[in-house]
Amino acid sequence: MQAFEFNHPSLGVIRGLTSESTNQFLGLQYATLEGKFEQPQLRAGSSVLINATGFGPSVPSPSYGFDMESNHIQRGLQKQDLTQSDTECLNLNITLPSNNTSSSKLPVMVFLHGGGFAIGSNFWQQYDLQRFVELSKENQTPLICVTVNYRLGLFGFLTSDEFVSHGKSPNNGLRDQRTALLWIKKYVAGFGGGPDNLTVVGQSAGGVSATIHLDSEVPLFKRLVSMGGTNLLMPPLAPQVANSVYDQIVDRLGLSELSPSERVKSITQTPIYRLMSIVRPTDALRPVIDSLGWVKRHSYAETYRGMSGMPGRSWCPEILIGDCQMDVSHDATTFQASLTQSLKSAEAAKKVMDAYGITENLEREEAILRILNFGNDIGFFIPIVNYGHMWSGNAYLYHFNQPNTWSGPWKGYANHILDVTYLFQNYNDHLTPEQRKVSTQFAKDIISFANSKAPWPAFYPEDSKRHTRVYGGKGLGDSNSIETVIAPSPRAQRRGTIFDLQVSIDSDSLVLAWGMFLAGL
Numbered sequence: 078m079q080a081f082e083f084n085h086p087s088l089g090v091i092r093g094l095t096s097e098s099t100n101q102f103l104g105l106q107y108a109t110l111e112g113k114f115e116q117p118q119l120r121a122g123s124s125v126l127i128n129a130t131g132f133g134p135s136v137p138s139p140s141y142g143f144d145m146e147s148n149h150i151q152r153g154l155q156k157q158d159l160t161q162s163d164t165e166c167l168n169l170n171i172t173l174p175s176n177n178t179s180s181s182k183l184p185v186m187v188f189l190h191g192g193g194f195a196i197g198s199n200f201w202q203q204y205d206l207q208r209f210v211e212l213s214k215e216n217q218t219p220l221i222c223v224t225v226n227y228r229l230g231l232f233g234f235l236t237s238d239e240f241v242s243h244g245k246s247p248n249n250g251l252r253d254q255r256t257a258l259l260w261i262k263k264y265v266a267g268f269g270g271g272p273d274n275l276t277v278v279g280q281s282a283g284g285v286s287a288t289i290h291l292d293s294e295v296p297l298f299k300r301l302v303s304m305g306g307t308n309l310l311m312p313p314l315a316p317q318v319a320n321s322v323y324d325q326i327v328d329r330l331g332l333s334e335l336s337p338s339e340r341v342k343s344i345t346q347t348p349i350y351r352l353m354s355i356v357r358p359t360d361a362l363r364p365v366i367d368s369l370g371w372v373k374r375h376s377y378a379e380t381y382r383g384m385s386g387m388p389g390r391s392w393c394p395e396i397l398i399g400d401c402q403m404d405v406s407h408d409a410t411t412f413q414a415s416l417t418q419s420l421k422s423a424e425a426a427k428k429v430m431d432a433y434g435i436t437e438n439l440e441r442e443e444a445i446l447r448i449l450n451f452g453n454d455i456g457f458f459i460p461i462v463n464y465g466h467m468w469s470g471n472a473y474l475y476h477f478n479q480p481n482t483w484s485g486p487w488k489g490y491a492n493h494i495l496d497v498t499y500l501f502q503n504y505n506d507h508l509t510p511e512q513r514k515v516s517t518q519f520a521k522d523i524i525s526f527a528n529s530k531a532p533w534p535a536f537y538p539e540d541s542k543r544h545t546r547v548y549g550g551k552g553l554g555d556s557n558s559i560e561t562v563i564a565p566s567p568r569a570q571r572r573g574t575i576f577d578l579q580v581s582i583d584s585d586s587l588v589l590a591w592g593m594f595l596a597g598l
Contacts, residue, residue, distance in 0.1 A: 191281025479549025
């Protein structure tokens, strides 16, 4: 790609990159920060040339993040190392067809990456949307695509009553995402996009984020795609949990003896490398219930019955939501003891164990697989069914069953992240022709959805209308490798076990038990 200059009517002159098929603007700052724990402020235009030919600084996050995700995918792409910044990190990348004009009003797709609110970045090569935009153009359904950075870990989600009382807002990572969406709605018309025609695609923690934004009173997007993550899988934490994490951070920094105002001042002035050095993987740094904001907690039952009260049900008319056949990725050895403690009933724990055939005499690998089946059902499968039942507009459900064929522990399974790995076309050089057919069709379906076209018949609760798209798995390599079925169907390769369990143990108790098990409790 070569550099070129583009005159945006509001932002001014931007230097980007152009090729025969696409234009890219990289590292565009959408918000400024007065401090690492401050709210984002929408970035306006500039009187000087904006250089958007290279990625902007990344948000502070562990250096092992890219390798960790590549190891889970079991196939790595080229790694880049960028400067991290605690105040200059809120940037986005825009990719659009090269023949686009400011009058085109193309649909816009915004991608929120996953990573458990701890790792991830918009510059990782698996999230490059150039090939995806090229495919949308070839398909005669062109899109403008945007990838967003947002604050993670301690910088995005550290909060407490003490922090809030000293002017530090909670959920800054979510506020960053919201600000990015508002920036896009304000300025995308100058790139040839339709400001009222946004589709948000969230994967894993990005999907959790996207579904949390459905509680916004302000309309943020027109369509939602949630891939392997919802606010039921990872519900916002109670404030008392956030207070506990904050107290631990204060203690590790040696600030316990200071006054509240001195503690807050010291935390905000601590260098990023010091803050990152005291964070532990078990620290619960993720969205927190905000009684004064839009971050709320919803139960499985109220979601299923359409009683969640989400404002997004009125301003987001369409959702597309799905899971991978093995979205869960955790080891296990003390499952029954953990269940007994969290469910407060040995009988209830035994019901779960019996339902999934988990016994003491199983080989370890088989026992782990069955435990993961339970986690996948309660954390990923049930939430997408609940959303399908409750959505007032059109809901499109999918199951991604295409197995991972690369060497590693997940070989033979459709594991977490594999759907987005196929979606953006960046792994096509490592796929067989049959696998590329699945990859291409999956992408075309999402592209059609973002263009207001039904990718397959919508899901409705009536028995004959529970349409569900299935990618890969049974029938792989022939014309049946991608099918739309009526759920429940053997072709979907999903268990009905969890529905039977719900009769005697409610889903919210089960997902809480699963979360406590993952936390080592």
